[in-house]
Amino acid sequence: MEGPASETLLLPEITQVGLDLPVEVRVHGAFERPLTVTVRQARLLQDAPWTRSLGKLTLEVSTEGWKFPAPPVENAPGEAPPAQPRLFRPDAEPVPEPMDDTERRTTRLRPPRDAVLFKDRLLYLLQPPLENLFSGKQINVPFKPFPYQLEGIAFLMPRHAALLADEMGLGKTAQTILALRLLFHSGILQRALLVCPKPLVNNWARELRLWAEDVPFEIITGNYEARRASWMVSNCPLKLVNYELLTRDASFVEEEQVRFDVVVLDEAQRIKNRDSKTAQVVRSIKRDRSWALTGTPIENRPEDLINIFSFVDPARIPPDTSTKQLGELTREYILRRVKEQVMTDMPPKIIRDAFLELSPAQREAYEMAEKEGVVRLNEMGDTITVQHVFELVMRLKQICNFDPYTGQSAKLEQLVADMNEVAESGRKAIVFSQWVEPLEIIAQALRHLGPLQFHGKIPPRERYAVLDQFREDPTKHVILMSYATGSVGLNLQFTNYVFLFDRWWNPAIEDQAINRAHRLGQKETVIVTRFVAQGTIEGRIAEVLEQKRQLFNELIANNGTPPPMGMTQEEIFGLFNIRSRPRRAA
Amino acid sequence: MSQASILHVGFLTVFQEANGFVGGYLVTNNWGRPLEFRLSSAVQPNRVQQILYADTLRPYLCADLIGKTLVDKTSIPPHLLVTDTDAVLELRLKVDVPVLWLVPADDPRAATLASEPHCVRPGTEKRGPLVCHPRYLQDVESLAEILPGLQGVMDLAEPFARIREAIGEARKTGVGQKAA
Numbered sequence: 001m002e003g004p005a006s007e008t009l010l011l012p013e014i015t016q017v018g019l020d021l022p023v024e025v026r027v028h029g030a031f032e033r034p035l036t037v038t039v040r041q042a043r044l045l046q047d048a049p050w051t052r053s054l055g056k057l058t059l060e061v062s063t064e065g066w067k068f069p070a071p072p073v074e075n076a077p078g079e080a081p082p083a084q085p086r087l088f089r090p091d092a093e094p095v096p097e098p099m100d101d102t103e104r105r106t107t108r109l110r111p112p113r114d115a116v117l118f119k120d121r122l123l124y125l126l127q128p129p130l131e132n133l134f135s136g137k138q139i140n141v142p143f144k145p146f147p148y149q150l151e152g153i154a155f156l157m158p159r160h161a162a163l164l165a166d167e168m169g170l171g172k173t174a175q176t177i178l179a180l181r182l183l184f185h186s187g188i189l190q191r192a193l194l195v196c197p198k199p200l201v202n203n204w205a206r207e208l209r210l211w212a213e214d215v216p217f218e219i220i221t222g223n224y225e226a227r228r229a230s231w232m233v234s235n236c237p238l239k240l241v242n243y244e245l246l247t248r249d250a251s252f253v254e255e256e257q258v259r260f261d262v263v264v265l266d267e268a269q270r271i272k273n274r275d276s277k278t279a280q281v282v283r284s285i286k287r288d289r290s291w292a293l294t295g296t297p298i299e300n301r302p303e304d305l306i307n308i309f310s311f312v313d314p315a316r317i318p319p320d321t322s323t324k325q326l327g328e329l330t331r332e333y334i335l336r337r338v339k340e341q342v343m344t345d346m347p348p349k350i351i352r353d354a355f356l357e358l359s360p361a362q363r364e365a366y367e368m369a370e371k372e373g374v375v376r377l378n379e380m381g382d383t384i385t386v387q388h389v390f391e392l393v394m395r396l397k398q399i400c401n402f403d404p405y406t407g408q409s410a411k412l413e414q415l416v417a418d419m420n421e422v423a424e425s426g427r428k429a430i431v432f433s434q435w436v437e438p439l440e441i442i443a444q445a446l447r448h449l450g451p452l453q454f455h456g457k458i459p460p461r462e463r464y465a466v467l468d469q470f471r472e473d474p475t476k477h478v479i480l481m482s483y484a485t486g487s488v489g490l491n492l493q494f495t496n497y498v499f500l501f502d503r504w505w506n507p508a509i510e511d512q513a514i515n516r517a518h519r520l521g522q523k524e525t526v527i528v529t530r531f532v533a534q535g536t537i538e539g540r541i542a543e544v545l546e547q548k549r550q551l552f553n554e555l556i557a558n559n560g561t562p563p564p565m566g567m568t569q570e571e572i573f574g575l576f577n578i579r580s581r582p583r584r585a586a
Numbered sequence: 587m588s589q590a591s592i593l594h595v596g597f598l599t600v601f602q603e604a605n606g607f608v609g610g611y612l613v614t615n616n617w618g619r620p621l622e623f624r625l626s627s628a629v630q631p632n633r634v635q636q637i638l639y640a641d642t643l644r645p646y647l648c649a650d651l652i653g654k655t656l657v658d659k660t661s662i663p664p665h666l667l668v669t670d671t672d673a674v675l676e677l678r679l680k681v682d683v684p685v686l687w688l689v690p691a692d693d694p695r696a697a698t699l700a701s702e703p704h705c706v707r708p709g710t711e712k713r714g715p716l717v718c719h720p721r722y723l724q725d726v727e728s729l730a731e732i733l734p735g736l737q738g739v740m741d742l743a744e745p746f747a748r749i750r751e752a753i754g755e756a757r758k759t760g761v762g763q764k765a766a
Contacts, residue, residue: 054634061609061652063659065624071615106744118759125755126748128618128740138617138739186619 066119068126069187106131107150109158113332123188124158133182142210145178146171146520148342153179155335160289161313163268165297165336167511171520172293173204176264177211184215184237189261191237195282196266198242199485202464204266205240212238220245231258243270243278250281259286268292271311272304283311295515296508297334302326309333349518351528353542358400358533359408366399366536370576377578385582389572393537400533401438401502409441411501411531416445418529422497423449423477428470429497431480432513434504439480442501446478455482467492483509486516493521500530503538507545540575592616593735596664596683597745598656600648600671606630609652610749613662618740622662625753626652648673654680666732670746678719684729688743689714706730713743 106129111121130150133139145153152175156162166172183189194217196204201219208217217238220230230239231252241249252258263285265271271279290312298304302323309317309330317329358366373392377384402409415431422429433439436455443451452470454463463485470479471494479492483504495517504510510530518526532538573581593616600609605628613622629647631639639646653674657667667685669675672693678685686706689696691714700708700715704722706729709715716733718725736742 054638055632057635057638059629059631059635059647059651061629061655062627063609063624063656065622065660067622067661068620070621071617071619108748118756121755121759122623122752123620125752126612126620126623128614128748129744132618132739132741132744135738 066122068119068123071185071187105147107147107154109154112159114160115158127157127186130154130182139181139185140213141178145174146342148337149175149178152335152337153182156291157183159291159333161316161333162290163292163294163297163308163312163330163334165294165334167295167336167338167515170337170342172295173207173266174211174520176266176291176293177208177215180238180262180264181212181215183262189237191260191262192239193260193263193285193287194238194240194266195243195246195263196240197270198244199460199463200266201240201242203490208238208240220249228252231255243282247278247281250277250284253281253285256286261287262289262291263287264291264293265311266293268294268308268311269296269299269304272299272307274303274307274310279307279310283314295512297336299506299508305330346520347522347525349514349526349528351514351530353530353532354414355532355534355539356410356414358536359403359410359413361403361406361408362399362410362533365403365405366396366533369395369399370537374576374578377576382582384578386569386572389575389578393541393572393575396537397434397502398438400536400538401433402441407441410533412442412445414531415442415499415501418497418499419446419449419478426474427477427497428495429478429499430486430492430495430513430517431478431499431501432483432486433480433501434483435502436482438501439482442480449477450475452476452479453481454479455485458485481513481516483513486513490516491519491521492516493519496524496526498526498528500528503530503532503541503545505541505545510545537575544571544575593666593732594621594662594664595736595740596657596660596667597742597749598653598667598669598671598674598677599746599749600626600652600669600674601750603628607647607652608753609648609656610753611653611656611660612745612749612752613660613664614740614745616736616739618745620748622660623749623752624656624660625756626656644673645676649676650680653677657681666729668742668745670743675717675719678722678725684718684722684725684732686725686729686742687717689717706733716742 108129109124109127111124115121115124130145130153134141134144134150149171152164152166152172156164156176156179164172164175166175180189180192184192194204201221205217205219208215215238216236217240218230218234218236220227220239220241222230227245227249230236231249232255246253263282265282271282273279292308292312294308297308305326306317306321313333316333317326321329357363370392373395377388377392380388398404401411419429419431431439431442433442436457439453439455440457443453452466454466454470458466466479467490470476470492479486479495493516498514498517500510500513504513514526514528518528530542532542569582595614595616597612597614598609599611600607602608607629609626611624611626612620614620629652631643631647636643648671653669654677657664657677664683667674667677667681667683668688669677669685670688670690672687672689675685675687689699689709691709691712693699693714696709696714699705699717702717702720704720704726705715705717706726707716716729718729
């Protein structure tokens with residue numbers, strides 16, 4: 001070790017320091033409080049543990065259901081319906097692409113307001129869109145119905161009371177048949193009765209075969225026993241009868257077992273006379289549904305519509321209903337479309353009035369007849385009746401057609417010239433007259449064109465052969481028709497010209513006549529020529545008819561108060577300068 | 587045509603609205619004509635049920651509860667069930683007929699589903715694919731036999747519009763309130 005052994009160990013000097021720190025002793029307050037003893041009761045874990053119920057954990061549901069009439073095919077195992085969707089077979093043709101209707105128009109049935117039962121409403125709401133049914137696989141139809149026709153079918157199907165009042169030529173027949181067919185298919189209908197004018201029975205039969213090939217029908221005809229069997233025994237689902245036979249068979253109709261799910265009246269204006277036997281028998285038919293078809297629901301006055309509704313829905317229009325209320329009460333039950341509304345692509349109808357100067361002989365005869373006639377009417381004083389005026393009108397109109405002494409006719413000359421032109425162009429024409437006699441004279445004048453005739457003198461069994469010949473024979477260019485026989489129900493849309501040799505009293509009847517040609521299926525313009533002898537009663541009547549036509553349009557369009565359609569007594573008397581007036585009833 | 591070839595198609599939809607889940611079921615023939623219709627009461631799961639059932643709630647409600655009840659209570663047995671509701675597809679586990687789901691075209695799963703083996707028919711521009719239940723691949727074959735017979739005759743998506751309208755009518759008229 002270096003150093004320490006030789007060096008003196010130096011110890012640090014220690015100095016004592018007195019601290020003298022004061023110390024105080026205190027007692028803490030907490031220790032001065034007296035101690036207390038408390039007793040608390042503690043529950044032993046003898047009870048069940050505490051829990052909270054979460055309520056019912058299971059979920060429940062209730063349901064309500066409705067079953068609908070089964071379509072006949074569902075009820076008939078083993079029977080083959082005409083068109084059913086095929087099941088896939090490996091060797092079958094390639095399947096087309098699936099239906100994609102995301103942008104397709106659909107026409108659905110809507111339950112009417114008076115369908116109260118939910119099940120009834122549901123039945124119609126749940127029907128498939130009509131477009132699906134007519135898409136080509138489910139229901140065979142000669143051609144697809146137009147959209148407005150589908151709307152017509154959708155209007156008819158759910159309704160127990162309906163008046164289809166489409167303008168002539170829009171296919172009321174097809175719409176009705178298809179509505180019936182679909183209701184039969186749905187199992188909603190089992191028995192239907194179609195009533196139509198006698199001349200239209202064959203037309204309906206043809207249309208039924210065309211539009212409802214799978215709906216069997218029978219025509220009620222024949223002797224008493226045959227008709228009795230048809231009414232009372234036959235189970236045929238669809239029966240067709242004409243008004244005349246129906247009226248004759250009123251006793252069968254009264255029988256309890258004679259009931260129908262639907263009764264359809266074609267040309268329902270036939271019951272516009274409420275008290276007629278026909279109207280009474282029609283109303284007496286026991287039925288669930290009442291459909292009426294007419295292009296002229298109001299031929300003369302609003303009462304025509306009221307009387308049609310006495311069949312369609314007897315309780316719908318109370319007695320003493322004002323014409324103002326009529327539209328409101330019936331709107332839900334009437335569907336009326338005119339060609340301009342629904343067939344924008346239909347060729348136009350051109351109506352031209354040919355004002356012709358009477359031949360000198362005609363003029364002389366006419367002036368004399370009118371002068372004498374007016375004098376005679378004036379001499380009648382208050383014994384005069386409308387009938388007397390009518391007789392004079394008829395006499396004068398006949399002179400406007402032909403001079404009674406010489407047979408001269410300004411109209412015939414014009415018609416022959418026009419018809420030659422029509423024939424040369426290879427077209428076809430219809431000539432209408434109020435009487436048969438002028439048609440026979442016209443037939444003589446046009447014999448070089450081989451005219452066909454369709455009027456009251458042609459036996460009914462021959463009439464359809466006449467129509468077929470007119471349709472199919474290219475050498476037949478003209479058919480001569482009376483308004484009474486040819487103005488309703490015939491389809492002559494292959495005709496491009498219509499001549500009204502004389503005018504009918506009612507514009508609705510004239511329209512019906514014109515619409516034999518201007519109807520569904522017409523592809524070209526229809527030219528209508530109305531012959532009017534200038535400066536005669538025809539001109540005056542034409543004015544009144546034109547006013548009536550305008551009034552009719554106003555009424556059907558529900559614009560304002562429906563005006564009367566028929567010529568009033570004052571209007572008829574106003575055709576001549578006569579002072580006499582009928583005696584008023586006391 | 588024999589009775590055997592008449593096809594009854596059941597269209598089943600379940601949708602959720604303010605009152606809960608509501609189901610509608612329409613049985614038609616192969617022309618789409620209505621034969622029977624049934625609707626369910628509204629089922630409203632409470633909060634606890636929602637928590638407890640969790641992801642299985644919707645399939646349970648749509649398929650097991652509402653779907654199965656509607657099918658069972660309807661008297662006409664279907665040959666095929668068609669639905670526009672994905673959760674109803676699970677009903678296949680409870681019934682013996684194929685269940686076909688019409689996948690909406692705008693469904694994000696549409697493209698994937700179209701390439702799955704349980705896809706019966708791929709979608710088009712406007713329609714999504716048709717798929718059956720993935721555990722029942724044999725349905726693809728049986729549906730391939732049934733569906734061509736309906737093509738061009740019936741639009742499989744269309745009856746759902748009718749069902750919704752009927753349910754709306756039930757509410758409007760106050761009829762069927764016990765159920766709907």
